Amino acid sequence: MGIEGFDDAGVYKLSEGMALVQTVDFFTPVVDDPYWFGQIAAANAMSDIYAMGGVPKTAMNIVCFSPRKFPLELLKEILRGGIEKIKEARAVLLGGHSVDDEEIKYGLAVTGIVDPNRIVKNEGAKPGDLLVLTKPLGTGILNTGMKADLLNEDEILYVCRMMAELNDRASQVMLYAGVHAATDVTGFGLIGHLKEMIKEEIGVEVYLKDIPLLPKVVDLAKSGFLPGGLYRNRDFFRPHVLNLSEGPLYDIIFDPQTSGGLLFAVPEKNLSMLEEHSKRLDVKIWIIGRFTREKRGKIILL
Ligand code: CO
Ligand code: CO
Secondary structure, X not given: OOOOOOOOOEEEEEEOOEEEEEEEEEEOOOOOOHHHXXXXXXXXXXXXXXXXOOEEEEEEEXXXXXXXXXXXXXXXXXXXXXXXXXXXXXXXXXXXXXXXXXXXXXXXXXXXXXXXXXXXXXXXXXXXXXXXXXXXXXXXXXXXXXXXXXXXXXXHHHHHHHHHOOOHHHHHHHHXXXXXXXXXXXXXHHHHHXXXXXXXXXXXXXXXXXXXXXXXXXXXXXXXXXXXXXXXXXXXXXXXXXXXXXOHHHHHOOOOOOOOOEEEEEXXXXXXXXXXXXXXXXXXXXXXXXXEOOOOOOEEEO
């Protein structure tokens, strides 16, 4: 499976029962604390494996760092955060590569495994399926507020925890609930990633009032603390959105997410199974919409 379908990770079948699932992701620091940054970057890199229903097994560090510009202790803390998350995912770090670069960047190349008959793609949602999200939205806006010193310590801790949270249990929940299609919400925001799930095949209704939001995100959006990527996402994806109108959600649904939650489609008849497994595995879920035969290729805001 290649890159044509914009799926989250590449898949290579080894045998009837096993396929490799591979992905790579790295970026510049999203938070000041290097230890949190390492955890967030690693959780973000492994997320694409979980979005495809796979399990990460091995990881390699990708590091851009200048020891002349920054103390080595900083890099150690970033890597410590990364290793902690790799361990939590029960994967192993096999090595990595570093480049001397004035701008710090960190992330992972991750290899996981998946049953080739149970790969979860971003296409495949059926009319009537429920649309489920597993993390609140707003990390792009909150990170912008953080850079402007508008968040207190508790708020910073809350958003860091949210971004560093693995999507491992969320992935198990969707698999138990008989998922039809899934992706994770990252740089293209809720609307951009949702568009990848529907293509021109199907439509989807989104219940704006049911979308979970991080604390303070509405205030920050109202005050205009919006990341550049948000405007680009809105310009690019707005032709596919119906009933788009001004208001805080006008920004937030396009907000690029760092290490966002899983976004998936499950048949409505599996709702009780979905609720049961999310409770058992302690995964928060929000049902934020429903796929429909009407208005193919459109995201209908309600
Ligand atoms: Co992804
Ligand atoms: Co990715």
